[in-house]
Amino acid sequence: MAVSKCSHLSGPLIKQLLDSVDNVVFDCDGVIWRGKQVVPGAPDVINLLKKNGNGVYFVTNNSTKTRKMCADKLILMGFNVTEDVVFGTSYCLAMYLKNVCKLDGKVYLIGSNAMKHELEKVGISQTGVGPDPISGNDLDWANVPLDPDVKAVVVGFDEHFSFMKLNRAMQYLSNPACLLVGTNMDTRLPLEGGKLVPATGCLLKAVETAAQRQAQIVGKPSHFMFDCVAQQFSPGRDRCLMVGDRLDTDIQLGFNCGMKTLLTLTGVGTVADAQAHLESGSQERQGMVPDYYIDSIAEFIPALQG
Numbered sequence: 001m002a003v004s005k006c007s008h009l010s011g012p013l014i015k016q017l018l019d020s021v022d023n024v025v026f027d028c029d030g031v032i033w034r035g036k037q038v039v040p041g042a043p044d045v046i047n048l049l050k051k052n053g054n055g056v057y058f059v060t061n062n063s064t065k066t067r068k069m070c071a072d073k074l075i076l077m078g079f080n081v082t083e084d085v086v087f088g089t090s091y092c093l094a095m096y097l098k099n100v101c102k103l104d105g106k107v108y109l110i111g112s113n114a115m116k117h118e119l120e121k122v123g124i125s126q127t128g129v130g131p132d133p134i135s136g137n138d139l140d141w142a143n144v145p146l147d148p149d150v151k152a153v154v155v156g157f158d159e160h161f162s163f164m165k166l167n168r169a170m171q172y173l174s175n176p177a178c179l180l181v182g183t184n185m186d187t188r189l190p191l192e193g194g195k196l197v198p199a200t201g202c203l204l205k206a207v208e209t210a211a212q213r214q215a216q217i218v219g220k221p222s223h224f225m226f227d228c229v230a231q232q233f234s235p236g237r238d239r240c241l242m243v244g245d246r247l248d249t250d251i252q253l254g255f256n257c258g259m260k261t262l263l264t265l266t267g268v269g270t271v272a273d274a275q276a277h278l279e280s281g282s283q284e285r286q287g288m289v290p291d292y293y294i295d296s297i298a299e300f301i302p303a304l305q306g
Contacts (some may be wrong), residue, residue: 030245030267041298063156105151184219
């Protein structure tokens, strides 16, 4: 399709785009659902794509859900999907530590039970899930007991994040051989009604600052998340479309992996933000400019039915 970057899709252009791809990768929150509410028409889009022979995959930075939990939510909302096409940061983290790091030891986990579950499924033990109440004084904190088998500190979303967890992570990471891995860098989580709460990136930045270390990221926009999809299904990147609502994660991921990119306006990202990146003159910001944008993926339906 010979169109300029950040082009609005409508009518025949939608069909042209869909005819140019074999596989579609979707973000979840803000694209196919918003919180507990499905985006109107989204199940029809997914089911029609599958019926028409397209590969359909889901990638999410939500580290509080296992693959099965995400798949169960999709199925309950009317999507015809299976667990194997869902790739969340909890799962990708486990794959990274097992297959890339070849981790031989435990993980100190600042994160969720979902992360614990995915790690244990691949044989990686963990410690740290749940509250870690503060006690003692600063000398006690500096000499906090550590598990000698811990070889990596992992940070995802943790509702029990605390000073003691931050301190314990810092003490583990004083050993340069201890790895630091984060699920994602999203700093704020959008909720229904325009509300926001702090997200994983805030916790990870605190750990990085305390440890004076930089984490390896496995979630979007790191190409590793798509590598997990590619390892299992081998979708051709040049005929693959990334659909998302966040410019700095979804669209950047598509750019990093050589996919076509589509911004849907049912979530966080705006056309004004995309245009600002486009006109900035910054090479770094060009990766956050989508090839196309659309009001909602529901606009795919006529092209898929035709």
